[in-house]
Amino acid sequence: MNDPVVNKIQSHPKYRELRAKRNRLGIFLTVLMLAVYYGYIALIAFDKSFLAQPIGQGVTSLGIPIGMGVIVFTILITGIYVRRANGEFDTLTQDILKDATK
Numbered sequence: 001m002n003d004p005v006v007n008k009i010q011s012h013p014k015y016r017e018l019r020a021k022r023n024r025l026g027i028f029l030t031v032l033m034l035a036v037y038y039g040y041i042a043l044i045a046f047d048k049s050f051l052a053q054p055i056g057q058g059v060t061s062l063g064i065p066i067g068m069g070v071i072v073f074t075i076l077i078t079g080i081y082v083r084r085a086n087g088e089f090d091t092l093t094q095d096i097l098k099d100a101t102k
Contacts, residue, residue, distance in 0.1 A: 021092075
């Protein structure tokens with residue numbers, strides 16, 4: 001592809017900055033999510049007695065709130081990514097497009 005606008009965007013320093021920041025954040029959040037998810041799965045596989053502990057006098061075990069915590073954690077890191085994407089990343093994108101279309 002030899003489109004001059006595309007070449008201008010790809011050579012723009014803010015484009016490289018945007019890609020680097022977005023990739024770093026994506027990798028960081030992915031590693032966090034994998035650690036939390038596989039940590040929970042490892043608890044299920046290797047320490048069932050810990051997760052089976054009842055909470056108070058009820059029938060709910062400790063595994064239920066920890067599992068819900070994994071779901072809440074997923075929602076939180078998605079929110080973090082969306083906030084950065086709609087703020088910092090969109091601002092960089094607008095700057096790049098403004099400079100590239102001059």
